[in-house]
Structures are given as structure tokens and as C-alpha cells.
Amino acid sequence: MTQKKQKVKEQFHLFLTKKRLKATLQRNLILDAFVDLDRPTHMDELYLILRSKHSHIGHATVYRALRLFAAAGIAREFSLGDGLTRYELAGHGKRHDYLVCSDCGTVTEFDNSSIEERQLAVARSMGFTVEALKIELRGVCSRCLTQSG
Amino acid sequence: MTQKKQKVKEQFHLFLTKKRLKATLQRNLILDAFVDLDRPTHMDELYLILRSKHSHIGHATVYRALRLFAAAGIAREFSLGDGLTRYELAGHGKRHDYLVCSDCGTVTEFDNSSIEERQLAVARSMGFTVEALKIELRGVCSRCLTQSG
DNA sequence: AATACAATGACATCCACTTTCATTGAAGAC
């Protein structure tokens, strides 16, 4: 188990204890799958991964677990406009720069700090107090480009 | 009627003629309301505006009209992750920079052309072929800040 | 005016997500 995973699991169990909630088998399995995947995902993807190994997990439980992870500060909830609620491991800072492949649908993150500084400056000059910033690029990732070409 | 509105209506009727579709009373009313509002909106907002004056419009018709506007190139469809499909007048270029007020929910656009080139350069350096770019800032707009302070 | 067929709107359906509720199971009490 990686150090990062260890830390996330500790954080989650601390949260459960604090709120007098229970550490169930399902929650552990879902958290493992979520951390192991290590990229932004959504309920259905996790559900399929989990069902392939453990057939006794309901989809409502996966939904509830993901919301719980968000409440625990382990995950961040976001959306890309395709109707699915997505989750990513928190702790990447406040940055939310996504590359969404319009071919395979995979979401990857990238770092764009120099540009964000200027974005924020423009917004502030309009009297807007910025709380969150999201940059979303849609296109074709290098893997899909190679395969189709 | 503004020049812009005139132009949009002409474009729409050209589209209808080309596709052998019909210019109905409802479509005209919906287009008028959409252009007059002059900011990004969604079905329900338009529906309420329209119903307050013309009780003979069904919500399915508003949905269909908005999709038609998008097909005609008059409107652009987008989402902000709140489950609503939003539409804005097209023709602002390919840029989609939104300021979303977390207090009043109003969406305003801002122009950020100097930054686009750098965004694209970063993505391309990762082997990503960019098709669309969306920047979304959440925060409190100057009007809400003044009212609450 | 007559004809053809797109558009409308009430209603049903879809889909992602949430809630309900009877049952199961985790964790503290003893």
C-alpha cells in the first residue's frame, strides 16, 4: 500500500470515528478502488470495477460512499456537463484543470498555474470575488490520436 | 428591434427555410425572449418568462426550440454542472469564459483573449489536440457583494 | 381551397441520482 493511500484511509477512518459512523466492508472496498484508480472518475465506472470482483455491492452504496468521501474532504465533486457527477481525490490544491478526451472520455488533469493567475486578475478587475476556478479543455488525447491515425 | 436581434431572426428564418421547417408563433416568441434576455439562460427561466405573457406554450416546445436554435447556429449549448442545460447567444467567438455567481446564480461572460493562446500551448505540449476550451469562475458578483455588505 | 406534413402540447418515458424501508451488521456496553 502506498503512503498516499495509507494516509487517505487514515483520514477517512478518523472522519468516521469523529462522526460516529461505521467502517463497513463496502466503504473500504469502494475507497480502495477509488484511490487505486488514481484519476477523476464517476459512480458507474467505480461500480463496474467493484462488481467485477465483489458482486454484493449496490449502486446506491457507491453513490453514498462517494458523497461521504467528499464530506470527509477526501474527494472533490465536480461535473463536466455530460450529466455525470465526477469525483477526484482531493489534495491536488485548489486547481481544477481538466483535459477531457472526446474520443475515449478519459479525464486527465494538468497544471496551469501561470495562466490561472491572470484569469483571476481579470475577474477581480470586474469586481468578482473568485471562490473556485475550473478550466476544461475538450479534444483528443495523444493515445487516441495515435490509435486512430 | 435592435440590429443584432434583426440579424439573429433573419438567420433563424433562413435556417428554417433551408431545412423546410416552419416559422411558428411559439418559435418566434421563444426566440424573442431568448434574444431580449441577452445573457446565458436555461429552459425553465425562459419558460417562466414566456408563460407570464403567453400561457399557450408547453415546456417541451421550449426545450425543442432551444435545441433548434443551437442547430441553427444561433445558440450555443453548455452546462455548469447544476443539472441544467444552458444556452447562450452564439457569435461571441469560440471563447467560453463564465463568471457564475454563487449567490444569485446569474451567469455573465467575460473576455479573456490574451490567455487563450497560452492555454492551448500548454495542452498541445502534452500531445492533446484541443477542440474546445471552457473557463468557469465561481464566486460572488459585485452586485451581490454590495447588497450583502 | 385542398393537401402534405411539420409543430404543438399533454402525457409517458428515460436516465442519473436520491430516498425509502425492511433487513443486516458494526461498535460500544456490560
Place this chain on the structure above:
DNA sequence: GTCTTCAATGAAAGTGGATGTCATTGTATT
């Protein structure tokens, strides 16, 4: 270790935004 409490689970029902269905209405061409 057993008991007790009450949160968690999962199957099924419910929500809400968006879309499909279909009989009827309305537009535009003949």
C-alpha cells in the same frame, strides 16, 4: 463473548431535467 443500539446496506420506488410519443393543430405549398 453476548447484548443492544442504531447506522449501513441494497432492492425498489421516487425525483427532476430532458426527451420521445402521438393525436391534434397549424403552416406553407400546390
